[in-house]
Amino acid sequence: MSIDTPSEHLSEHLAVSKLDVSNMVAVVTGGAGGIGKGIVTALLQRGSTVVIADIEAGTTEATVNELSELGPVSGWATDVSDEGSVTALAEHVYDTHGRCNLLFNNAGVTSGGGGKPWEQEPNDWRWCFGVNVFGVAICTTEFVPRMIAGGRPGQIINTSSGDGGFAPVPTASVYAASKAAVSCFTEALHTNLVREGHNLRASVLYPSGGMMDTGLFTAQRNRPAHLARVGESTGRRSMTFTELKEIMTKVRGYEPEVADLVEHGNFVIDCVEARRFIIARDLEDTVALLHRRAEAIGRFEVPDHHNLGL
Numbered sequence: 001m002s003i004d005t006p007s008e009h010l011s012e013h014l015a016v017s018k019l020d021v022s023n024m025v026a027v028v029t030g031g032a033g034g035i036g037k038g039i040v041t042a043l044l045q046r047g048s049t050v051v052i053a054d055i056e057a058g059t060t061e062a063t064v065n066e067l068s069e070l071g072p073v074s075g076w077a078t079d080v081s082d083e084g085s086v087t088a089l090a091e092h093v094y095d096t097h098g099r100c101n102l103l104f105n106n107a108g109v110t111s112g113g114g115g116k117p118w119e120q121e122p123n124d125w126r127w128c129f130g131v132n133v134f135g136v137a138i139c140t141t142e143f144v145p146r147m148i149a150g151g152r153p154g155q156i157i158n159t160s161s162g163d164g165g166f167a168p169v170p171t172a173s174v175y176a177a178s179k180a181a182v183s184c185f186t187e188a189l190h191t192n193l194v195r196e197g198h199n200l201r202a203s204v205l206y207p208s209g210g211m212m213d214t215g216l217f218t219a220q221r222n223r224p225a226h227l228a229r230v231g232e233s234t235g236r237r238s239m240t241f242t243e244l245k246e247i248m249t250k251v252r253g254y255e256p257e258v259a260d261l262v263e264h265g266n267f268v269i270d271c272v273e274a275r276r277f278i279i280a281r282d283l284e285d286t287v288a289l290l291h292r293r294a295e296a297i298g299r300f301e302v303p304d305h306h307n308l309g310l
């Protein structure tokens with residue numbers, strides 16, 4: 001598996017040595033399933049010790065049992081949107097392992113499935129931003145000072161999305177806004193780590209390279225009762241992967257490729273070892289879209305957006 005050489009514009013990456021994740025301690029939020037589980041698998045295959053921090057205790061236990069033959073993996077029930085829960089996680093990780101070298105802020109949810117922006121309720125915002133944005137913020141605040149104090153090389157990898165991280169899908173307005181926040185924050189985090197001379201870097205992950213058969217589109221399963229919607233949703237709140245694939249097939253006119261999540265996880269770890277800032281694949285269409293967006297902004301016009309047919 002190969003990845004491209006970082007561009008000259010990212011020369012600061014070359015100033016720090018590459019990472020070797022073997023013997024590193026990694027925390028993966030939302031690592032019990034989906035994209036996170038692929039990352040956990042890849043980390044274990046390469047000799048890391050992994051702590052899965054996930055709100056689904058049962059799925060976490062099943063994943064730990066399934067993957068433990070690959071290497072040292074454990075689970076810790078965590079709600080990343082809750083400060084006390086993340087403090088307990090950090091204390092557990094440092095008491096047990098004495099360090100955290102790799103922090104994957106990967107847990108994420110959709111807000112409630114499509115809908116018109118003006119019909120998104122405060123609780124849609126609270127839940128989605130609570131997990132996607134405050135989750136990243138709280139984990140950063142808990143772990144990064146400890147990682148800095150530890151003085152060891154390491155990386156913080158925040159999972160964003162092409163939806164919002166690069167351009168919005170207009171029918172997923174709250175989710176897109178949350179991922180725009182993640183991308184923006186990660187850039188600031190990275191720049192500050194470099195500026196202060198720490199051997200820590202940040203990366204922003206845009207899961208890509210095919211459709212991801214994960215639980216994201218049934219994320220409502222983890223929505224707490226106190227943040228329930230009051231009114232009916234105008235869009236789809238949940239859909240199966242098969243339903244999503246059918247929509248994508250219709251829009252594109254051909255059946256989209258489905259990503260192998262373990263292969264994707266290994267690609268992510270290759271990029272982490274290379275200390276790449278943007279972790280993504282198949283960016284040609286995105287780059288063209290970003291050029292169109294930049295040109296529209298220069299003309300004071302509304303930038304073009306993603307059209308996924310959702």
Ligand SMILES: NC(=O)c1ccc[n+]([C@@H]2O[C@H](COP(=O)([O-])OP(=O)(O)OC[C@H]3O[C@@H](n4cnc5c(N)ncnc54)[C@H](O)[C@@H]3O)[C@@H](O)[C@H]2O)c1
Pocket residue numbers: 029030031032033034035036053054055056078079080081106107108109131159160161162206207211212213214215216217219222
């Ligand atoms: N699936 C995609 O196509 C896609 C595309 C771009 C970005 N992403 C992002 O990738 C990340 C992983 O999503 P996925 O697609 O694997 O979905 P997933 O639902 O399979 O995995 C998300 C995990 O996060 C956990 N989680 C949810 N709320 C949590 C909380 N409050 N605290 C801790 N854990 C919590 C879930 O239990 C689950 O294990 C998310 O940030 C998502 O936004 C996914």
